């Protein structure tokens with residue numbers, strides 16, 4: 001029988017609770033006000049999961065210590081403020097994970113669902129995506145695999161744990177342009193062991209699977225971006241540190257080995273449920289790959305611009321951050337249009353010294369070839385080539401991300417959609433036709 005585990009909310013306001021309502025309905029919820037002294041005493045009923053908030057960094061350390069002394073259960077922190085947020089430090093202090101709101105709301109929902117499922121609510125199923133190219137047909141898997149049908153917003157099991165994954169079935173799925181399969185979170189460790197064994201068998205001891213590369217990239221980008229809002233006054237040294245982290249991410253997960261597997265890297269990006277961090281890492285990867293393919297700009301510079309292009313968005317009001325550009329009211333749109341400049345300003349504030357090209361590409365990533373973009377409304381080659389490429393990478397990620405209720409858009413379909421922008425009326429051309437032509441030449445025709 002499925003059990004609804006007790007979850008204790010410490011100081012969580014009504015608005016955050018309503019944002020988490022869908023996850024919390026699978027738990028028995030108890031709320032207490034934030035009172036450090038009371039947290040030192042045993043809490044009844046005994047919680048299986050704790051979600052706490054904190055008004056300050058010092059207090060969050062005290063909360064973590066008070067709770068950790070008594071409980072070896074998942075203890076999460078969520079902070080509505082950005083100042084001083086250092087996820088790694090919170091984890092070091094005893095929290096299982098820490099989330100910055102509103103940016104991390106989806107990640108918090110997933111973490112809560114996973115903890116609720118692990119605490120006994122076996123009717124709650126949480127899936128993680130794995131890359132299909134990490135699986136070998138004809139092998140016995142010790143984890144369940146499912147496909148996600150975006151049209152019906154449904155997961156369908158294709159292979160039960162203990163069964164052999166059928167070659168024909170796998171081939172058919174790959175032909176359907178599916179790049180991700182889904183494994184229950186609780187069985188993810190089995191997948192990691194399987195893929196490590198497979199790489200060892202192929203003589204690639206120490207190599208990581210495509211799934212793990214994507215996950216490591218996502219975690220690094222999350223730590224990088226949420227850490228950028230730290231309140232510590234930025235110094236030349238802290239700016240250098242951030243830049244070093246960026247370069248590390250770019251060389252380890254983005255440009256490394258990408259030349260040899262250009263199209264497969266593009267395929268690995270598409271069709272995922274998107275969030276702020278995956279958008280940054282996807283645009284970074286796509287921009288670097290587009291640069292390699294077209295010879296425009298330097299892949300490392302485009303990757304860096306991709307990582308940082310939208311960081312200014314974090315300073316916009318929460319309601320605007322949640323909306324797609326097409327759904328904004330005119331006043332919200334006006335504010336949204338300031339985010340490229342806000343990104344560049346934040347980079348300066350953090351004393352991150354980038355090349356002029358990187359700053360320009362970020363500032364101009366929403367400019368359009370016909371002059372209808374923002375912030376300046378530049379047209380044609382007044383927009384630097386790197387920004388034009390970054391804008392295409394941004395658009396490509398929006399087109400190919402998984403949208404429940406809608407069929408998946410393949411890379412070839414996305415490129416065809418961009419081709420449609422090549423209309424006869426020059427005043428309607430949003431992207432440089434020459435760049436689109438050279439991109440089209442890089443994609444295999446279906």
Ligand SMILES: [Fe+2]
Nearest residue numbers: 309310365366
């Ligand atoms: Fe943007």
